[in-house]
Amino acid sequence: MALVSEAKERALEVLRRCVAPLGFKGSAFAGGYPQVWARDAGISALGALVTGERELVECTRASLETLGAHQTELGMIHLNVDTRSGEVTTENAGAVDANLWFILAHDAYRQATGDLAFTRAQWRRLELAALWLRYQDMNACGLLEVPEAGDWADLFSVRYNVLYDNVLYVLALRAMAASATALGLDGSEHAARAEDVATKIDLLMWLDRPWDGRAFGEQLERLKALRLEWFLLYQQTATLTEKPFYLPWTGFREFGDTFDAFGNTLAILAGIADEPKRARILDHAHGVGADDPFPIKAFYPPVFPGDRDWREYYRSRNLNLPFQYHNGGIWPFLGGFYVAALVHAGRTAEAERQLALLAAANRAGKHGPWEFNEWLHGLSGRPMGHPEQAWSAAMYLYALHALETGEPAFFGGWRS
Numbered sequence: 001m002a003l004v005s006e007a008k009e010r011a012l013e014v015l016r017r018c019v020a021p022l023g024f025k026g027s028a029f030a031g032g033y034p035q036v037w038a039r040d041a042g043i044s045a046l047g048a049l050v051t052g053e054r055e056l057v058e059c060t061r062a063s064l065e066t067l068g069a070h071q072t073e074l075g076m077i078h079l080n081v082d083t084r085s086g087e088v089t090t091e092n093a094g095a096v097d098a099n100l101w102f103i104l105a106h107d108a109y110r111q112a113t114g115d116l117a118f119t120r121a122q123w124r125r126l127e128l129a130a131l132w133l134r135y136q137d138m139n140a141c142g143l144l145e146v147p148e149a150g151d152w153a154d155l156f157s158v159r160y161n162v163l164y165d166n167v168l169y170v171l172a173l174r175a176m177a178a179s180a181t182a183l184g185l186d187g188s189e190h191a192a193r194a195e196d197v198a199t200k201i202d203l204l205m206w207l208d209r210p211w212d213g214r215a216f217g218e219q220l221e222r223l224k225a226l227r228l229e230w231f232l233l234y235q236q237t238a239t240l241t242e243k244p245f246y247l248p249w250t251g252f253r254e255f256g257d258t259f260d261a262f263g264n265t266l267a268i269l270a271g272i273a274d275e276p277k278r279a280r281i282l283d284h285a286h287g288v289g290a291d292d293p294f295p296i297k298a299f300y301p302p303v304f305p306g307d308r309d310w311r312e313y314y315r316s317r318n319l320n321l322p323f324q325y326h327n328g329g330i331w332p333f334l335g336g337f338y339v340a341a342l343v344h345a346g347r348t349a350e351a352e353r354q355l356a357l358l359a360a361a362n363r364a365g366k367h368g369p370w371e372f373n374e375w376l377h378g379l380s381g382r383p384m385g386h387p388e389q390a391w392s393a394a395m396y397l398y399a400l401h402a403l404e405t406g407e408p409a410f411f412g413g414w415r416s
Contacts (some may be wrong), residue, residue, distance in 0.1 A: 004400070007358075013154025014370075015047065015394055018053060020036070020083040022081065022259075024044045024390045025083055026391075032387065035083060038080060038102055040080075041060075043100060043101065050150040050397060057113065071129070078096040099172075100385050102129050103130060103172040106122060107178055107408045107413070110407075128201060130176050139342050141227055143161045146249075147161055153326045156184065157324065158248050159251055159326065163205055163249060164263035165202055167270055171414045173193050176190040189406070194416070198416070200226070203226070204230055205247045208278065209400050244283070245260075258300060258301060259288070259299065259300050260298075261285065261290060261296045268345060269344055271415040274382060276297075291335075291357075294376060295354045295358055296334050296335050297328050297330055299327060304322050323377055324375075328378040330361065332358060332361050335357075336358065336394075337395065339351050343403055352403060365383060372396070373385050373388035373389065373392065
């Protein structure tokens with residue numbers, strides 16, 4: 001318990017050092033990330049808001065104002081804004097999740113502060129952000145289509161109907177509905193669309209009981225009725241098999257088969273995964289060692305050269321080699337979501353054990369203790385990213401708060 005308590009104080013110190021006039025820097029480290037990243041700031045908001053500290057709550061608001069001020073005419077939220085120059089970046093293939101976390105952080109701020117005046121003042125930006133997301137459904141199937149490397153996994157080959165982005169889409173639509181209702185507006189369209197997306201995720205991305213011909217046949221017929229291409233995806237693949245987790249992505253006649261920790265933990269927190277499914281997801285994550293030596297590996301097992309989804313750009317900056325970065329690397333901020341999912345599933349003892357491991361992961365450092373590093377090697381557990389990460393610190397605070405209160409904050413307002 002001493003380590004867990006010390007980690008809280010150290011996390012607060014790191015998060016406070018990430019405070020800047022324009023919002024949360026991705027990292028307080030001089031050679032790290034001086035930008036306000038839309039996804040990082042949105043995720044950091046979850047931990048910042050549960051602290052109740054005025055400086056951290058106000059920095060959450062500043063992050064949202066900065067990102068909103070740079071929103072494009074069509075509603076896109078930029079990947080990041082530099083806190084030194086105020087300029088936006090155009091690196092990477094895109095950032096579909098920037099809009100998603102922008103909406104979620106706004107509603108988390110509303111839930112935490114009750115500041116309806118701010119929500120009302122930002123409502124037009126939120127509507128534009130939600131409309132831009134609708135246009136990412138290029139074929140009117142109801143789900144978002146995401147380009148390769150088009151979200152947080154910005155050097156990884158998940159693509160098209162991506163689990164992580166579409167679960168976030170469910171949450172963001174529910175957040176829009178909740179905010180609209182709080183403002184006295186009609187949020188029913190957002191709420192209905194959220195449940196449609198949740199149903200399609202559950203139907204398209206969970207492969208269950210293939211040996212039960214009748215049950216699986218019914219699933220295929222439902223897919224066929226919704227969209228012929230979804231039926232053909234499974235009818236014509238030779239690699240069809242049961243998975244104890246939601247698929248990381250589905251595309252044209254193919255799908256990913258690695259365990260996506262972020263997408264699956266969010267599916268648990270969103271209530272998309274029912275009790276039997278969340279049990280299988282969490283049993284799988286622990287059973288295969290995705291949470292070892294620390295919680296939790298981003299995608300597991302990793303992709304190796306020669307595999308179908310290997311890309312030569314994985315060698316860029318030596319990042320996505322097996323067991324590194326997205327490709328089987330450990331991300332402490334994801335560990336915070338994992339602990340929160342365990343809490344929501346009622347696995348309190350395991351959540352306590354994993355929180356202690358998460359504290360130890362954040363204590364590790366290349367140059368000294370308590371680095372709250374960006375990511376760690378998936379086998380050795382040694383830190384390999386930038387230190388003093390806002391979201392690593394914030395999600396530790398969030399996970400600890402979930403354990404102390406018995407329920408992850410904000411997600412209760414984003415479940416149907």
